[in-house]
Amino acid sequence: MMVDILSAEIVSESEEAQASAVSWAAIIAGGFASAALTLALLAFGAGIGLAAVSPWMNSGISSRTFGISAGIYLCLVAIMASSIGGYLAGRLRTKWVGVHSHEVYFRDTAHGFLAWAFATVISVAFLASAAANIVGGGSGGFTQELGGKVGQSVGPMATFVDLALRSNPATTRNDAVESAAARGEIDRLFTSHLSAGEEFSPADRTYLAQLVAARTGLNQSDAEKRVSLVIAQAKGGLDDARKAGARFALWLTASLFLGAFSASLAATEGGGVRDGTWKYS
Structure with a gap:
């Protein structure tokens, strides 16, 4: 009897050692969900006026306030979309049996981080042009139409x-x-x-x-x-454009870090719910 138990434990440990700790299907699903939600929220932001400054004098907000508002919204988009993607990655991953709780926590955070990384790569590779058209669609389309009507291209100078x-x-x-x-x-x-x-x-x-x-x-x-x-x-x-580009880069960096943290944290919740160990107080 003891031999059978020991043999079963050895077989279980061997299978655990050979099995991959990464559930790629859950990571890919969470990454796609995060990227799609990011695009949807960017479209919503453009719709509520976070895509362009009002052309009317003394109307709306200043360009500096607009930049801060757009940067904060970019961070909120990253937090919300990454949290959903990370939660799905943790909730949809396979259940690990016989793994210490600390290892489970690490694997869940890793799944959330990988889902965020996958979503970021997708956004850069495939959704960047779509997001740019959404964010700058109004002013860009007007400029192209105006340039076509006057019959000449409008250069930066x-x-x-x-x-x-x-x-x-x-x-x-x-x-x-x-x-x-x-x-x-x-x-x-x-x-x-x-x-x-x-x-x-x-x-x-x-x-x-x-x-x-x-x-x-x-x-x-x-x-x-x-x-x-x-x-x-x-x-x-040109100096104003350089400063605006630098501020945008800082806001983008902040949003990326916040997105990575949110996805990793949300994945621990999703994994806990998946295993039945997460308690809502």
Whole structure:
């Protein structure tokens, strides 16, 4: 009798050692659920106005407040979606028999973390473009439609080129070919210098002022002042974009860490419910 019991225990331990501790089906299911819920919540956020700042002056919230609100919502999305995915990964995994409670807790947290990692990879690989279209759909679609109507592409420096060449319509020379050539040259000068973070040389500033003077009718001194003003505005705009990108990266990092923690914690609850050891007080 004792021999049979010992043999059964040895066989059970051998099977446990050979069996995988990872339930990939539960992890994949939790990851897909988390990714789908993330997309749904991003769509909801866009619907309630967390996708764009109001174009009307003194209406809605400021861009800084909007950035903070969007960042907080991004963290909430990560917590909610990752918690659901982690809970499903823990609840749907196989039941481990003869495993210490500490090992069960570790495996549950690992399942939640792997579900979060799987959902993150899916979101980056397949859902990034869809989420970007949802978040920036309104303003992006309007820009593309406007660009199509005017018959030309709108580059990142087009606004500053317009500011540099702004003139009195009554005195403006109406040479479309020459105007397009001047705009293209100014655009290339701005793009090459500002994208590389280089200062405009005195020769480039003088040449830009000559182009502006020729197209607008300003004298050389006023044209140089306008060029200096537009360069300062362009640098300010790029610096604001850089700061906004840095803030978004910090919010994204925070949301990822919160999502990983939430998924791991929720998986322990799901696993406990699965094993009948979780008690709701």
